[in-house]
Amino acid sequence: MNFTVSQKKKNYKVNPLEMAQQQLETAAKIIHLDEGILQKLKYPKRTLIVSVPIKMDNGKIRVFRGYRVQHNLDRGPGKGGIRYHPDVDLDEITALAMWMTWKCAVVNIPYGGAKGGVVCDPQKLSEQELERITRRYISEIGLIIGPEKDIPAPDINTNPKTMAWVMDTFSMNVGYSVPGVVTGKPLSLGGSRGRTEATGRGVVYITQKACEFYNIDIEKSSIVIQGFGNVGYNAARIFYELGYKIVAVSDVHGGIYNPDGLNIPEVYSYSQKKGTVVGYKPAKNISNKELLELKCDILIPAAIEGQITQQNAPRIKSKIVVEAANGPTTPQADKILARKGIKVVPDILANAGGVVVSYFEWVQSLQAYFWKEKDVQERLKEVMENAFNEVVEVMKHYKVDMRTAAMILAVSRVAEATKLRGLYP
Ligand code: GLU
Numbered sequence: 001m002n003f004t005v006s007q008k009k010k011n012y013k014v015n016p017l018e019m020a021q022q023q024l025e026t027a028a029k030i031i032h033l034d035e036g037i038l039q040k041l042k043y044p045k046r047t048l049i050v051s052v053p054i055k056m057d058n059g060k061i062r063v064f065r066g067y068r069v070q071h072n073l074d075r076g077p078g079k080g081g082i083r084y085h086p087d088v089d090l091d092e093i094t095a096l097a098m099w100m101t102w103k104c105a106v107v108n109i110p111y112g113g114a115k116g117g118v119v120c121d122p123q124k125l126s127e128q129e130l131e132r133i134t135r136r137y138i139s140e141i142g143l144i145i146g147p148e149k150d151i152p153a154p155d156i157n158t159n160p161k162t163m164a165w166v167m168d169t170f171s172m173n174v175g176y177s178v179p180g181v182v183t184g185k186p187l188s189l190g191g192s193r194g195r196t197e198a199t200g201r202g203v204v205y206i207t208q209k210a211c212e213f214y215n216i217d218i219e220k221s222s223i224v225i226q227g228f229g230n231v232g233y234n235a236a237r238i239f240y241e242l243g244y245k246i247v248a249v250s251d252v253h254g255g256i257y258n259p260d261g262l263n264i265p266e267v268y269s270y271s272q273k274k275g276t277v278v279g280y281k282p283a284k285n286i287s288n289k290e291l292l293e294l295k296c297d298i299l300i301p302a303a304i305e306g307q308i309t310q311q312n313a314p315r316i317k318s319k320i321v322v323e324a325a326n327g328p329t330t331p332q333a334d335k336i337l338a339r340k341g342i343k344v345v346p347d348i349l350a351n352a353g354g355v356v357v358s359y360f361e362w363v364q365s366l367q368a369y370f371w372k373e374k375d376v377q378e379r380l381k382e383v384m385e386n387a388f389n390e391v392v393e394v395m396k397h398y399k400v401d402m403r404t405a406a407m408i409l410a411v412s413r414v415a416e417a418t419k420l421r422g423l424y425p
Helices: 016-030 035-042 090-106 127-141 160-174 198-213 230-241 264-274 288-292 331-339 353-367 373-398 402-421
Strands: 046-055 061-072 078-085 112-119 150-154 222-226 245-251 254-257 284-286 298-301 320-322 343-345
Touching: 016 035, 016 090, 016 331, 016 402, 035 402, 046 090, 046 127, 061 090, 061 127, 061 150, 078 090, 078 127, 078 353, 090 112, 090 353, 090 373, 090 402, 112 127, 112 150, 127 160, 150 160, 150 353, 198 230, 198 298, 198 320, 198 343, 198 353, 198 373, 222 230, 222 288, 230 245, 230 264, 245 264, 245 288, 254 288, 331 343, 343 402, 353 373, 373 402
Parallel strands: 078 112, 078 150, 222 245, 222 298, 298 320, 320 343
Antiparallel strands: 046 061, 061 112, 245 254, 254 284
């Protein structure tokens, strides 16, 4: 097959698609996956590349590049977020779409995997420009999205406001309101209670289960979180509300460290005012590099891919790594961490809370019947804990690490659906 992974970009230490494919191959080997099915799963089902021309505030036209990748749709419609970031490229979006396939399968919700993105720097765009980008991008990918086809959601630099534009644009194009086309919407447009904090809340549930499994006393643990966006912040806030100790957090500008624990609500209001956590007192400023290498019990990368690599893995000092971001640990780093006895709780399990509540939102939108926050939280907990228990069973059966077990469970579920459906025509 003539589908090659493109050249590594400048400053890009790892290619996420190569990472995702290596993880798939590791699991495939153990379960003796049929070679034809492996080839099918290594590449996306469908890729759409679009130009997104918009009129900038200064009246000039600028063209952005957008992608929507559907990796696999055998278990249901595509599901996955939309990312706005200057480093977005096709390999990254393809890897993220593949991880969505595994994520939905591991928590057993009836979706395939998809992802979208626009190459842009939201920090340098006005709200009106972002709205025009969103509306044109959604019109361009409108051909392949829809409640039964592929359902976008928030990801890095997109939020409920963006999802409202997505819902409106799609609805205007078809001529009636279609709330089921997107999740992560504001409540007043058919969003679900508990969706915004869902990924962070899921990370907390899975961290609690992992600590219990690995005999780590979470009450006495120090937690370090890289990233203070939607996922990192909400995980930090919920840990803090439960009385756990977060000693360091960071954002793109840098990190802060206080071995006695940070007051997360205070850090949050500081960062809202200053645009960064850097400079918050009482804490010491540290770099993101230093943050990852701090001595702590629980390390939670909640930013972007490729943060724990073969370069820094030898200096990681936590007992466990809980992957709240997608793809933060490279396969080479995985091996180094394993040799050091550091346990990794994989992204496709740890950060699945977001897509689980997206699934709840989609169900609510389709039925036009909405649940209480308590019900959302209880059902999220149940889905996450069941998935964790199932992954542990696979770990014991195959005597493998948690990532490999989660991949085996996910790949087996997808492969079974693929085989049962057979090939068309
Ligand atoms: N962007 C999130 C993720 O990576 C959520 C996707 C969704 O809710 O569809 O899991």
